[in-house]
Amino acid sequence: MDVTPILDGLNKAQREAVSSPDAALLVLAGAGSGKTRVLVHRIAWLISVEQLSPHCIIAVTFTNKAAQEMRGRVENLLGHSASAMWIGTFHGLAHRLLRAHARDANLPDTFQILDSDDQLRVIKRVMKEMNLDDTEWPPKQAQWFINKQKDEGKRPKDIKHQGDLFTSVHCKVYFQYEEACKIGGLVDFGELLLRTYELLRDNQHLRDHYQQRFQHLLVDEFQDTNGIQYAWLKLISNKDCGVTIVGDDDQSIYGWRGAKIENIQRFDRDYADVKTIRLEQNYRSTGTILKAANAVIANNQERMGKNLWTEDDEGEPISLYAAFNEQEEARFISSRINEWHEDGNAFADCAILYRSNAQSRVLEEYLLQRQIPYRIYGGLKFFERAEVKDTLAYLRLMYNHQDDAAFERVVNTPPRGLGQKSVEKIRETARAEQTNLWQAAWKVVEDKQLSPKANGALLMFLELIKQGYQEFHELPLEEQIQLTIEASNLMEMYAKEKGEKALARKENLAELASAAREFDVDDYPELSPMTAFLAHASLEAGDTQAEQYEDCVQLMTLHSAKGLEFPLVFIAGMEEKLFPHMMSMDEPDKLEEERRLAYVGITRAMKKLYLLYAEKRRLWGKDTYPAVSRFIREIPAQLKEEVRLNSQIATPTFSSGATQDVVNDGIEFKLGQMVNHPKWGSGVILNFEGEGDRTVVHVSFDCGESKRLMLAYARLEAL
DNA sequence: GTTATCCGGATTTTT
DNA sequence: TCCGGATAAC
Numbered sequence: 061m062d063v064t065p066i067l068d069g070l071n072k073a074q075r076e077a078v079s080s081p082d083a084a085l086l087v088l089a090g091a092g093s094g095k096t097r098v099l100v101h102r103i104a105w106l107i108s109v110e111q112l113s114p115h116c117i118i119a120v121t122f123t124n125k126a127a128q129e130m131r132g133r134v135e136n137l138l139g140h141s142a143s144a145m146w147i148g149t150f151h152g153l154a155h156r157l158l159r160a161h162a163r164d165a166n167l168p169d170t171f172q173i174l175d176s177d178d179q180l181r182v183i184k185r186v187m188k189e190m191n192l193d194d195t196e197w198p199p200k201q202a203q204w205f206i207n208k209q210k211d212e213g214k215r216p217k218d219i220k221h222q223g224d225l226f227t228s229v230h231c232k233v234y235f236q237y238e239e240a241c242k243i244g245g246l247v248d249f250g251e252l253l254l255r256t257y258e259l260l261r262d263n264q265h266l267r268d269h270y271q272q273r274f275q276h277l278l279v280d281e282f283q284d285t286n287g288i289q290y291a292w293l294k295l296i297s298n299k300d301c302g303v304t305i306v307g308d309d310d311q312s313i314y315g316w317r318g319a320k321i322e323n324i325q326r327f328d329r330d331y332a333d334v335k336t337i338r339l340e341q342n343y344r345s346t347g348t349i350l351k352a353a354n355a356v357i358a359n360n361q362e363r364m365g366k367n368l369w370t371e372d373d374e375g376e377p378i379s380l381y382a383a384f385n386e387q388e389e390a391r392f393i394s395s396r397i398n399e400w401h402e403d404g405n406a407f408a409d410c411a412i413l414y415r416s417n418a419q420s421r422v423l424e425e426y427l428l429q430r431q432i433p434y435r436i437y438g439g440l441k442f443f444e445r446a447e448v449k450d451t452l453a454y455l456r457l458m459y460n461h462q463d464d465a466a467f468e469r470v471v472n473t474p475p476r477g478l479g480q481k482s483v484e485k486i487r488e489t490a491r492a493e494q495t496n497l498w499q500a501a502w503k504v505v506e507d508k509q510l511s512p513k514a515n516g517a518l519l520m521f522l523e524l525i526k527q528g529y530q531e532f533h534e535l536p537l538e539e540q541i542q543l544t545i546e547a548s549n550l551m552e553m554y555a556k557e558k559g560e561k562a563l564a565r566k567e568n569l570a571e572l573a574s575a576a577r578e579f580d581v582d583d584y585p586e587l588s589p590m591t592a593f594l595a596h597a598s599l600e601a602g603d604t605q606a607e608q609y610e611d612c613v614q615l616m617t618l619h620s621a622k623g624l625e626f627p628l629v630f631i632a633g634m635e636e637k638l639f640p641h642m643m644s645m646d647e648p649d650k651l652e653e654e655r656r657l658a659y660v661g662i663t664r665a666m667k668k669l670y671l672l673y674a675e676k677r678r679l680w681g682k683d684t685y686p687a688v689s690r691f692i693r694e695i696p697a698q699l700k701e702e703v704r705l706n707s708q709i710a711t712p713t714f715s716s717g718a719t720q721d722v723v724n725d726g727i728e729f730k731l732g733q734m735v736n737h738p739k740w741g742s743g744v745i746l747n748f749e750g751e752g753d754r755t756v757v758h759v760s761f762d763c764g765e766s767k768r769l770m771l772a773y774a775r776l777e778a779l
Numbered sequence: 780g781t782t783a784t785c786c787g788g789a790t791t792t793t794t
Numbered sequence: 795t796c797c798g799g800a801t802a803a804c
Contacts, residue, residue: 123793151794175794194800249794284793317792416790418796438792475780599794619791641790657791680789681795 066104066137070097073339078102079109080304082335086327087306090368091353091663092344092625095306096126099278100133102304103145106276107138114145116275118296121149122284124600126623130280146274150289151249152599154256158247159587159595161266165259167247170460170591173598174241174248177444178465179203182246185468186236189491197229205230206237210250211318212287213257243496244464253288260295271298282307282327286318294330303331309364310357313619313657315649324364342368344625344666346375352669352695353662359694360652368663377701378669380692382760384747385676386419386633390426392703393630393672397432397613400628407433411614411626413661415639419632420615433612437620442602447554447565448572452597454544458529459590462496471497474553476517482510486518498522524548537576537589545569575602618661629665634673635686658691670703675746675758702744702760722748722755722771727778729771734779735759740767742779 067075074094077087078101089095103119106112121127131147146153155173162169174182183206184199209219216235221227241247247255260267277297279285282305285293297303305327312321320326328334342350350368357363383389397410412423420436427434442448450473456466471486472478489509490500504510505519528547532540545551554565576593584592614626618639633639640654662669671692677684692700722729729735733745743761748771755771769776 149794155794173794176792252794313791314793316790418789421796477780479780601794617791638790643790653791678795 063105063109066101066108070094070101071341073337073341074098074101077304077337077339078105080335080337082333083302084327084331084334085302085304086324086334086336087304087339088336088364088366089306089308089339090342090366091308091311091660092342093339093368094343095308095339096130096133096280098339099280099304099306100130100137103130103134103142103278104137106302112275114142116273117278118146118153118274118276119148119278119280120153120293121147121280124149124152126280127152149599150292151252154252154292155595155599156584157256157259157270158252159584161259161263164263164266165255167255168245168460168462170462171245171247172456172460172463172466173252173595174246174465175444175598175601176203176249177449178246179248181468182240182244182465183233183237185487186240187233189487190233190236192229192233197233202230202233202237206234207248207250208318209234210248210254210288213254213291215254240464243462243490243494245460245462246465250288253292257288257292257295260292267295270296271301274301276302276304279303279305280307283309283312283321283324284314284319285323286320290320290323290326308366309362310360310366310656311622311660313622313653313660315653321362338366340366340368342370342372342663345370345663346372346667348375348377348699349662349665349669352378352699353659355696355699356655356662356691356694357659360655361648362652376668378671378695378699379703380700381670381672381703382688382746383672383674384758385674386422386678387426389632389672389674390422393423393632393670394426394430394432396630396670397427397628398430401432405627406611407613408611409626410628410630411616411621411624411664412630412632413616413618413621413664414632415618415641415657416633417617419638423615423632427613433610434615435610435612437614437616442568442571442575443597444601445565445568447550447568448597450550451541451545451548451569451572452594454525454528454548454550455540455590456594457498457525458533458544459588459594461498461525464490464497467497467501470548471501471518471521474549476521477514478517478521482514482518485509533588533590537579537581537593538573540590541573541576545573618657621664622660625664625666627665627667628670629661629668630670630672631661632672633677634671634689634692635677636689637684637686638677638679639689639691655691658689675760722757727776729757729776729778736777736779737761737769738775 067078070078074097077085077098087098089098103117106117107114119130121130127148131142134142148156158165158167162171180199180203183203187194187197187199187202216231216238219227219231221231260270274296277293279293307324309321309324312319347370350370354367381392383392393412400410401407414420417438424434450470453466453469456463457470471483486497486501486504489504490497493500493503501518501522505515505522508515510518524547528544532543551569554562557565579593579596581589581592640651644650644654673688673692675685677686729745734742735745736742737759740761743759746758746760748755748757757769757771757774759767759769761767
C-alpha cells in the first residue's frame, strides 16, 4: 500500500496522529496547526490503510460548514465519493437516527424540528396557559432552564429540588412544554440529542446494531461538547470502536452554552490507554503574533499545556492604537483598511473583530462613509427571517397537521380576522379534547363556536391548508413553495409594506424558492422531499447575507471568528469591562474563558494585528473612561508598538485639533505631543478636555497605561 | 387591526 | 442611547 499521498506534506506530529494505531487518540491541536487536515487524512488512512469501510466511520462536527468541508476534503483526497460515511453535526446525525427509527423513539413519522425561536413561542404559550406572570417568570429564562436540563440529559422527573420555587416552577413548565411538543409532533434542538441518547440507551437491539456498525468515531472541536453529547458519543462507541478526538482546550469559548472542557480529561479517564498527541507547529501566523498569543494564554491556570511555534519570520510588531473614542477608533480602522486596499490588497483579507455586536454600528458608519464594502456576520440567518418562516410554517402545517407551532404562527398571518379571542377558543377546545390545534379548529368550525365571520375565515384557512397539500404535494419543491406563497396571500401582504423592507422580503421569498430548487434531496431517501427540505431549513439556518462573493471587509464577534483566519486583523474595544466583559470579570473561570477568547482573536491574524482601545467610550448613553484591557498588558512590550498620532496628523479629524494647543506654566502642549511624566515616563497627548486651570489631558504612555491627568498638577514636560 | 407610546433591558450563539 | 416588545388607544 502506497501511503505517500496520505502522509506527504505532513509534519512529524501530524503523521503520528494520522497513522496512529491506538484505539483511543486525543489530538490537542493548537490554532492554525492543521487540525482539519489531520482529521481528513486520518479518515483517509483508516479507509485506505486500515481497510475500514467508509460505512463504518462516523465523524461529528459542530457546524454544518465544518461537516461540509470535511466531507469535501475527504472525497478530494480519496478521489471518490464518501457518501457511505456518516459525516455531520451532532444535531444532523441525531436527526438522521431519529428519522430512521421514529417509531422506536416514540415520534410520529412527520415530526418537525423547532428552532430556538419556535421553541420560545411554544414555551410562551405554555406559560400563558399556566397563568404564569411573564415579568416574574420570563419565558427566555424558562427556555434556558429547559435547554440546560436537556443538555445534561435530564427529564423533568430527573430534576431534584427541595421546594425551591425557581426549580419547581420551571420543572412544571418543562413538563407542560414536553406535553405540548408531544401533541404537536415537535422536537427542539436539545430534544434531538436527548431523544437519540435515550433511544440508544433503552433499545439494546438498536444499540448493538450501531455499535457493531461504527468501528471508528471521530470528533472535531471536542472542547465544545456538552454533557449529553459526550454521553451520546460514549453510547455509539463501544469497546471495540476506535475513537479519535480533536480539540483545543485553549480555544474553548462556549462554556456559557454548556460546553465542558472537562470532557477532554474525562475522555482520558473513561477510555483505556488514551494516546495524546500535541500539534504545536503553527502554519498561520508570524512569530510575533504567536508569541503574543502564547504570552496571553499562559496566564490561565486551567490548561493542558501547549506552546505554539512557527518556522515563519517574526513579522511586524503588533500595533496598539489608543483612540480618543469609539468614533475615532472606527476612523482609524477604516483609514488603515483604505491604505491596505490601495496597496493592492483585498478587502476580504481583512477582518474587524469585537467582543459584542453593539460595537459594529460605529464601525459600519465609518466604513460606509469611506465606501468600503463590508459584510457583517451574525444577525438573522436566511431561514430565520419572518417571511421565510411564515412560508415554511404553511408548508409544515400542510405536511403535519398536528404542528401546533406552525398553526399558531400562520392562523392569522396574513390577518384574516382571527384575533386573540378566536385563537383562544381553539386553544381551549384543544386542551379540553386533549388534541392538537388543527383538530380543535375543525371542531370549533363544526360547532359554530365563533361569530359567523370568524367561523368562515377559519374554515377558509383550514381548507386552504388541506387543499394546498392535496394539490401541491406531488409537484416539484420549488413550485410547491411558489404556489404556497401565492395561495396564502403572504406575497400580497408583504407587497403592501412600504420601503426597502418589502423589497428585501420579496427577494427572500424568491430566494426561498430557488433554495428549494437547488436542494439536494438525496440525503433522506426515505422522507418526502418537502419533509427533508423543512428539516434542512431548521437544522441549517443558512447564511446571514446572500452576496458573500463580493470582496468585502469581514466584521464579526470574536466568537464567530473561531476557525477563520485573515492576513490583517483588527480587534476593537480592547478595554476592561468590554473585553474582558464586565459580566465575566468576577469569576476566575469566566475570566479564563475571556482570555481564551483573546487567544482565539489574536491567533486569527496571519500577518498583521492591530489592537485598539478607546480612551472614552459611550456605553448605554453614558460616557465611560475605560482602562486598557489586561490582555494588552499581558503581551510582552517588545512585541508591541504604539501607533503614534504624529503619523496620523494629516487626517482631517486631527488637523483641526491644531487649534487646541494648551499652554501651562509657559510650556506649550499640542495634540500628539510627546511628553514625559515623573511616574509614567514618556507618552503622547491624545486629547484635552475642559479649559484653563481645569484642563484635563489624556496621555497614552509608552508603558501601556493611558491616563487622564489634570494638566495643572501633572508635572508634564514637553519633549 | 393598526398605530403610538411607554418601559425595560442591554455578552458571546450553533443546531 | 437605542432597540424591541408589550400595551393602550384609535
